Amino acid sequence: MLSKLFAAWALMALCVVIHAGGVSAALRRLPRHWGPSARFWQWTWLFISVAGWMILLHLLEITAWAVFYVWKDAMSDLPSALYFSAVTYTTTGYGDLVLPQEWRLVGGVEALTGILMCGWSTGFFFASVSRLYDSLVAGEKAR
Numbered sequence: 469m470l471s472k473l474f475a476a477w478a479l480m481a482l483c484v485v486i487h488a489g490g491v492s493a494a495l496r497r498l499p500r501h502w503g504p505s506a507r508f509w510q511w512t513w514l515f516i517s518v519a520g521w522m523i524l525l526h527l528l529e530i531t532a533w534a535v536f537y538v539w540k541d542a543m544s545d546l547p548s549a550l551y552f553s554a555v556t557y558t559t560t561g562y563g564d565l566v567l568p569q570e571w572r573l574v575g576g577v578e579a580l581t582g583i584l585m586c587g588w589s590t591g592f593f594f595a596s597v598s599r600l601y602d603s604l605v606a607g608e609k610a611r
Contacts, residue, residue, distance in 0.1 A: 472570065476577035479536055483529040483581050490525040491592050494518060498596055499603075511600070518596055522589040529585060530557045533578050542571040557582035 499514075533556075534549035536542075543549035543565070552565040556578045567575045 469570075469573070472574050473577070475536070475540075476574040479533055479574075480577060480581045482532055483585055486528050486532070487525055487585050487588055490521065490528075491588070494521050494592070494596075498599070514600070515593075515597070518593055522593065526557070526582075526585060526589070529581075530554050533557065537567070537571075540571070542567050542574070553578065558586070559583060 498518075530553045531550065534543070534546060534553040537549040537553065538544075538546050543552055548565055552567070552575075554560075555562050555565075556575050559579050559582060561579070566572070
């Protein structure tokens with residue numbers, strides 16, 4: 469039981485590393501200031517890009533859990549493991565696929581990890597919008 473919980477902890481840590489790296493990369497690419505000349509489609513494209521990047525990070529994290537389940541024979545094949553992992557990570561929880569009894573607590577840790585990572589993405593998205601909005605307001609006040 470402890471070894472399985474340690475594996476779940478290691479997977480959670482891997483998700484944090486993936487997310488931290490991805491958020492750091494996104495921060496470096498975000499414009500620091502956008503003046504009042506920024507157009508609707510510039511903003512929209514930026515938000516689509518940020519959302520797409522966050523989803524890509526989540527998919528990488530879901531894949532890490534799925535590969536682990538297949539490696540440990542907790543799921544029979546990768547497509548099933550990917551589906552199970554996505555449903556668990558997002559806390560949708562259909563229940564049509566389940567882990568063997570000895571692995572079920574690991575699934576719970578994946579769900580908790582997904583909640584945390586999705587919350588982090590939401591916070592980052594909000595902070596990005598706020599940062600750009602603040603720069604826009606500051607640019608208008610300077611005029």
